[in-house]
Each structure stands twice: as structure tokens, then as C-alpha cells.
Amino acid sequence: MPAHSSDLSSDVLAGEWPSTHRIAEAVLAIWPEHERYIRKSLAGRDAAMMRTTETLAEAVLLLVSDRLDAIAAHYRWTCDRLREEELFFHREGRYRLSTFAEADAEVYSDAAYMEKYMDGLLLSQVLWFNHAASCHFFLTELPALLQPGGSLLEIGPGHGLMMSLALRDFGLSSANAWDLSEVSLDQTRAALERLGHHGCHFAVQNVMDVPADTPPADLVVLSEVLEHLEDPKSVMRKLHAQVRPETGRIFINVPINSPSPDHLYLMRTPDDARALLNDTGFEILKDGFFATQGTALERALRNKISVSACMIARPV
Known part of the structure; x- marks a missing residue:
């Protein structure tokens, strides 16, 4: 065990949640000062949420294979970049970038960056309360609102974790993934295969240019996508036709007050997030708001602390 901490192995974390413990220890081995943050983030999770956290941790370890130490270093690098954006946000009251061209020049076109x-954000799914809570909401709230044997469409599937959870637990008949980048889709495909999921369909597809004869899906998922767009409401209006009428559902996960190197669209309140659905032809059936480190929502909003907004809706 590293000598950096008060010994996380003495916690229930080490025995009952070994994969979560392994990721936490890898990060603390190169960043011991992060222990207080991790402990506070984990302390706010009940047993059910910790089971979700452990599921995520197991998936992350499969994905990173023997690169955990390098991924942990990239997690610290990512947190440093986010801290820079937070300082700007709290000083200026806005996100630093506002156009896709800026984000592309600074972030997306820089392969090393x-x-x-992306490595750092992968570990955040386990270590950040708001990210793990969003996945837990997805897993626990959606099944009762879905028709059995339905179809899934995820837009911008990233690491593939949300799609993996849905394929494991939702009894789906088919799954499709859309992205603007063939490279990103290749990475998602490889991740899902490593996690044991085969038979998904992948397509380079711009949401604003979907063929008219494209069949609607029973579940459409956009997790941490809309904040990267200049005009997310125009995308939501286009997506209305991709959700099956009456029985179809859409799951949206967007951050509030969450400065990041490639975030463009700033939402300051839960109502700002809800407006993405309320103003574009959807009725919200369930929502949940989860702040960094489990901070109370009112306090988080008052202090402009990042909040993940999760919403399940149907087309109307």
C-alpha cells in the first residue's frame, strides 16, 4: 500500500468494493493530496450507488487494462485543466470558449490532448460523485419507463459505459450509436467489444441531417453531449422525430455551471437544463440533479459548483 494516506485498505471500500479501491489507490499513488476529495465523494454514496460505482470501476479496469498508472496520471492532468477553466469561469462568469471552431482548434484537433x-474523464465516472450518481439514476430510473425489447440509439457514446449498462440491464432488442467522428466510433466499438457487447450498429451521422425514413428508437440517449454544442435546442428539435411516439423515451445528461476545455453552452440553473426539453417538444417524466461531492443542490447553485442534470422525457 502507498504511504500517502491514512490507508484506504482499512475502509469497507477495500473489501467490498475492490475495483473502486484499486482505481482510488492508483490515483492517490501519484496525487496524495486528492485523498480528501475522493473520500468526500465516496462518503455521500449509499450501498446501492456504491454497487453502481463498483460496476463502473470494473468496466473501467477492463478498458484500461495494464495502463492504469498512466490513466491515473492523465486523470490528474485533466483535473488541472479543469481547474484552470473553473478559475476563468468564477472570475468572468462565462465559459472561456463559445464556438465549436474554438474547441476544435484547442482540443479536438490535438490528438495528444x-x-x-478522455483518459481522465474515464476515471471521473468512478471518482466523481455527480458522474457516478448520473449513471445510477440512468440504471435505476429508466427501466420502469421503458417498453421491453426496445431499441436504443445513443448519440456521442464516448467510452461506451452508458451503452454497456443499457445493454446489460435494459433487455434491448437492438442498439445503434451515432457520432460525427469515425475515430470516436472505432474507440466506442473497441470498448464495447472489450466489455463483452457485440452486435451494436455504428454510423457516422450528423443529427441535423438524418434521413427521413430513419426509424425512431424506443430509447435515445445523449449523455454529456449537448453542452458541447453552440445551439443544443436545434439538435433536440431534430431528435424529436427519432424518439418513438407515445412509448419512446429520451435520456439527457447535461452539466450545470461546469466549465471544461470544450464546453460551450452554459446552463446556470435546473430550469435552464429543463428548457432543453420543455422548449423542444418533450415532456419531462423524471429528473435528478447531482452536485460535485454530493453537495446540497441549493448550496451548489449558490456557489456555482458543477451539477449534473439527468432528465427522462417523452415526445409530445
Whole structure:
């Protein structure tokens, strides 16, 4: 065990949640000062949420294979970049970038930057309360609102974790993934295969240019996508036709007050997030708001602390 901490192995974390413990220890081995943050983030999770956290951790360890130490270093690098954006946000009251062209020039077109950034965000799914809570909401709230044997469409599937959870637990008949980048889809395909999921369909597809004869899906998922767009409401209006009428559902996960190197669209309140659905032809059936480190929502909003907004809706 590293000598950096008060020994996380003495916690229930080490025995009952070994994969979560392994990821936490890898990060603390190169960043001991992060222990207080991790402990506070984990302390706010009940047993059910910890089971989801452990599921995520197991998937992450499969994905990173023998690169955990390097991924942990990239997680620290990513947090440093996020801290820079937070300082700007709290000083200026806005996100630093506002156009896709800016994000592309600074982030997306820089392969080395993107590798570190995506690696860091992968570990955040386990270590950040709001990210783990969003996945837990997805897993626990959606099944009762879905028709059995339905079809899934995820837009911007990233690491593939949300799609993997849906394929494991939702009894789906088919799954499709859309992205603007063939490279990103290749990475998602490889991740899902490593996690044991085969038979998904992948397509390079711009949401604003979907063929009219494209069949609607029973579940459409956009997790941490809309904040990267200049005009997310125009995308939501286009997506209305991709959700099956009456029985179809859409799951949206967007951050509030969450400055990041490639975030463009700033939402300051839960109502700002809800407006993405309320103003574009959807009725919200269930929502949940989860702040960094489990901070109370009112306090998080008052202090402009990042909040993940999760919403399940149907087309109307």
C-alpha cells in the first residue's frame, strides 16, 4: 500500500468494493493530496450507488487494462485543466470558449490532448460523485419507463459505459450509436467489444441531417453531449422525430455551471437544463440533479459548483 494516506485498505471500500479501491489507490499513488476529495465523494454514496460505482470501476479496469498508472496520471492532468477553466469561469462568469471552431482548434484537433483528456474523464465516472450518481439514476430510473425489447440509439457514446449498462440491464432488442467522428466510433466499438457487447450498429451521422425514413428508437440517449454544442435546442428539435411516439423515451445528461476545455453552452440553473426539453417538444417524466461531492443542490447553485442534470422525457 502507498504511504500517502491514512490507508484506504482499512475502509469497507477495500473489501467490498475492490475495483473502486484499486482505481482510488492508483490515483492517490501519484496525487496524495486528492485523498480528501475522493473520500468526500465516496462518503455521500449509499450501498446501492456504491454497487453502481463498483460496476463502473470494473468496466473501467477492463478498458484500461495494464495502463492504469498512466490513466491515473492523465486523470490528474485533466483535473488541472479543469481547474484552470473553473478559475476563468468564477472570475468572468462565462465559459472561456463559445464556438465549436474554438474547441476544435484547442482540443479536438490535438490528438495528444484528447488522449489525456478522455483518459481522465474515464476515471471521473468512478471518482466523481455527480458522474457516478448520473449513471445510477440512468440504471435505476429508466427501466420502469421503458417498453421491453426496445431499441436504443445513443448519440456521442464516448467510452461506451452508458451503452454497456443499457445493454446489460435494459433487455434491448437492438442498439445503434451515432457520432460525427469515425475515430470516436472505432474507440466506442473497441470498448464495447472489450466489455463483452457485440452486435451494436455504428454510423457516422450528423443529427441535423438524418434521413427521413430513419426509424425512431424506443430509447435515445445523449449523455454529456449537448453542452458541447453552440445551439443544443436545434439538435433536440431534430431528435424529436427519432424518439418513438407515445412509448419512446429520451435520456439527457447535461452539466450545470461546469466549465471544461470544450464546453460551450452554459446552463446556470435546473430550469435552464429543463428548457432543453420543455422548449423542444418533450415532456419531462423524471429528473435528478447531482452536485460535485454530493453537495446540497441549493448550496451548489449558490456557489456555482458543477451539477449534473439527468432528465427522462417523452415526445409530445
